[in-house]
Amino acid sequence: MKTPESRIEWSDALSVGVSQLDRDHQIIIDLINRLDRAETESDLTDVLNTLLAYTEYHFYREERVMEVCDYPELEAHRQEHVQLAEDVAELQRRHGEGDPGVTAHVLRDFVANWLAHHILLEDMAYKPYAIKCRETHGAAASFGELDLEDLEPGPGDGSKI
Numbered sequence: 001m002k003t004p005e006s007r008i009e010w011s012d013a014l015s016v017g018v019s020q021l022d023r024d025h026q027i028i029i030d031l032i033n034r035l036d037r038a039e040t041e042s043d044l045t046d047v048l049n050t051l052l053a054y055t056e057y058h059f060y061r062e063e064r065v066m067e068v069c070d071y072p073e074l075e076a077h078r079q080e081h082v083q084l085a086e087d088v089a090e091l092q093r094r095h096g097e098g099d100p101g102v103t104a105h106v107l108r109d110f111v112a113n114w115l116a117h118h119i120l121l122e123d124m125a126y127k128p129y130a131i132k133c134r135e136t137h138g139a140a141a142s143f144g145e146l147d148l149e150d151l152e153p154g155p156g157d158g159s160k161i
Helices: 019-037 041-068 074-096 104-132 136-141
Strands: none
Touching: 019 041, 019 104, 019 136, 041 074, 041 104, 041 136, 074 104
16 A cells, blocks of 8 residues: 555555545545645644544444444444544644654554555455445435535644645
């Protein structure tokens, strides 16, 4: 998934067979890549906050798809989502307190590695259920599309990335 420049690249191997979920994953990948381009602490905080908010939106959509498809491992998958949120919040707290062991690079690598593991292993496990389920696309579409502009700080709120 990583190129020599350490960017994460989307590929069809990451597709879960649901266009809305694939699009969410692509946006999350772009946000992770933005962490490398953050030039200031404020930029880093803004990108991380946007990433976390968008990821939460995605998790709700993904869990709804798993619900309508009667995915038997939904609760375990949901717990993975909860654990990620807790882990990133802890890293974000430590970074904000100036912990020298929690740099922008550490944050980015943690989130990128988690995403790769989660999509390639956990999300691929629900793919056959989602593909067979007639309600999949309706459930995914019912969340609409979240505009990143609504999540990113505007003028006077910090810089946009």
